[in-house]
Amino acid sequence: MTLLIVNVLFVVVWVAITGSATLLNIGFGFLLSAFTLWLIRDQVGGRSYWTRIGRIASLIGLFFKELMLSAWTVAVMVVKPRLDLQPGIFAFPLTVTSDFEITLLANLITLTxxxxxxxxxxxxxxxxxxxxxxxxxxxTKRDIANGFERKIMEAFR
Incomplete structure (x- = not known):
């Protein structure tokens, strides 16, 4: 996690030097600093940092995939002439334990x-x-456990 802080500090320095705080410039600064840290990864011991970034990217990709699939499913439900729904509340047993992981899982479920x-x-x-x-x-429980919950544990543990 220390390399993430260094990466963000490099981005702040990049924005200060270029004098432009646009989203494109911040994104470019982040990629530039990430590439720089990748070049010296052996010296700073940051191998797990790159693995974590990949796993977080995988979680984000899963979220967008699930967002599109569930939006399509809900749209199909709505346009059907006869709504055959069984709404309800169920208890999902949590494997994630930290407040951050539980909050992230809850938000990803809510945003879907x-x-x-x-x-x-x-x-x-x-x-x-x-x-x-x-x-x-x-x-549904299996989809959440094998999807969001598993990716969260891979990315943040």
Whole structure:
């Protein structure tokens, strides 16, 4: 995580030197500093940093894939002449343990159309999720566990 801070500091220096705080310039500065840190990765011991960046990118890719698939599924549900939905709330057993991981999982679920994180149990072992269609709760739980939750654990542990 230290290399991320160094990377962000390099971006701040880059923005200060160029005098431009546009999104494109910040993105370019981030890529430039990441490339620079990659060149000296053996000297700074940052091999895991690059693995983590790849895993975070994989999590982001999964989110956008799930966003498109669920948006399509909800759109198809809405245009059907007969709504055959079984909305409901189910308890999802959490494998993630830290506040950050639970919050990230809850937000990713909420940002995906058709689902909404409602609450976390007091013992932080269950996340209560509202789904537009609860006809197959076990499949939904399996999708969350093998998708978002697994990618979160890969990226942040």
């Amino acid at each position: 159309p058709g689902t909404l994180s409602v609450d976390v149990s007091e013992d932080r072992r269950y996340l209560y999720v509202h789904a537009v269609d609860c006809s197959n709760i076990e499949a």
